[in-house]
Amino acid sequence: MRYAGKVTVVTGGTKGIGEGCVRVFVREGSQVVFCARHAADGRKLAAELNQAGPGTATFMEADVSKVQDVKQLIEETVKKFGRIDCLINNAGWHPPHKPIDEFSVEEFRSLWELNVVSMFAACRFALPYLRKTRGNIINVSSLVGKMGQLHATTYVATKGAVTAFTKALAVDEAAHDVRVNSISPGNIYTPLWQEAIDAAPDPRKCRAEGDAAQLLGRMGTAEEAGLLCLYLAAEATFTTGVDHILSGGAELAYGRKTRK
Numbered sequence: 001m002r003y004a005g006k007v008t009v010v011t012g013g014t015k016g017i018g019e020g021c022v023r024v025f026v027r028e029g030s031q032v033v034f035c036a037r038h039a040a041d042g043r044k045l046a047a048e049l050n051q052a053g054p055g056t057a058t059f060m061e062a063d064v065s066k067v068q069d070v071k072q073l074i075e076e077t078v079k080k081f082g083r084i085d086c087l088i089n090n091a092g093w094h095p096p097h098k099p100i101d102e103f104s105v106e107e108f109r110s111l112w113e114l115n116v117v118s119m120f121a122a123c124r125f126a127l128p129y130l131r132k133t134r135g136n137i138i139n140v141s142s143l144v145g146k147m148g149q150l151h152a153t154t155y156v157a158t159k160g161a162v163t164a165f166t167k168a169l170a171v172d173e174a175a176h177d178v179r180v181n182s183i184s185p186g187n188i189y190t191p192l193w194q195e196a197i198d199a200a201p202d203p204r205k206c207r208a209e210g211d212a213a214q215l216l217g218r219m220g221t222a223e224e225a226g227l228l229c230l231y232l233a234a235e236a237t238f239t240t241g242v243d244h245i246l247s248g249g250a251e252l253a254y255g256r257k258t259r260k
């Protein structure tokens, strides 16, 4: 077991990449606390994983857009398990694609609260405990935070901020032996990706283009994202302030850029 006896907090752990992290960490012996807004999914996943072990899964209902919920998630975790070794800030959203003219300022603000402020708040509340365990933080950013993406100004801005914040926090927290890293997934097949497929005018074409965007010819899996996070938490002990691309080679080589 690669993370036995360690306590891990995962935000947004009922689906997709967060669920991948929860499954992998429990399988490697960690006591995992995860949150989401919908309690039914969370309780179901926790029951399944507690039966399988060897770690444990505890679900707490929380909307990370609400600072009070984030605070409670961290405090309840410490009350129940006495420590935190790893915080994975995963909860986030990619709104449907549209040009800047169709985004309101309010939409940008609310995405910023979800994708950036929630991460800041969770780090802020968890750090006093992470310093005691010399633990680590993993922020889920995105490849498009570096590359840009068509009709996704608000999302790309939030993920650029996640990567930059990660580096600045790593600089400060090194004094406490707390490592802070980010992962930047490219296309990982999750319910969020399926939403984009369903909303596309030609869903089959959308899925095929999603697969073809990678050198490896497929999207990544939530399990593969969980395994990268486990490596960062358990084994990458000399790694801090690094953004880890998980993309199947999507960003390499020239590709068609114009739509003409």
Ligand SMILES: NC(=O)c1ccc[n+]([C@@H]2O[C@H](COP(=O)([O-])OP(=O)(O)OC[C@H]3O[C@@H](n4cnc5c(N)ncnc54)[C@H](O)[C@@H]3O)[C@@H](O)[C@H]2O)c1
Pocket: 011, 012, 013, 014, 015, 016, 017, 018, 019, 035, 036, 037, 038, 062, 063, 064, 065, 090, 091, 092, 093, 094, 114, 140, 141, 142, 143, 184, 185, 186, 187, 188, 189, 190, 191, 192, 193
């Ligand atoms: N799937 C991809 O290709 C991809 C690529 C790059 C980055 N990401 C990032 O990875 C993270 C997870 O994406 P995903 O594709 O797994 O998404 P998803 O929609 O499949 O799952 C998101 C999870 O977060 C939870 N969540 C959403 N809003 C929440 C809130 N306000 N409070 C608490 N929980 C909330 C959901 O319940 C769910 O468990 C996001 O930050 C996303 O931006 C995803």
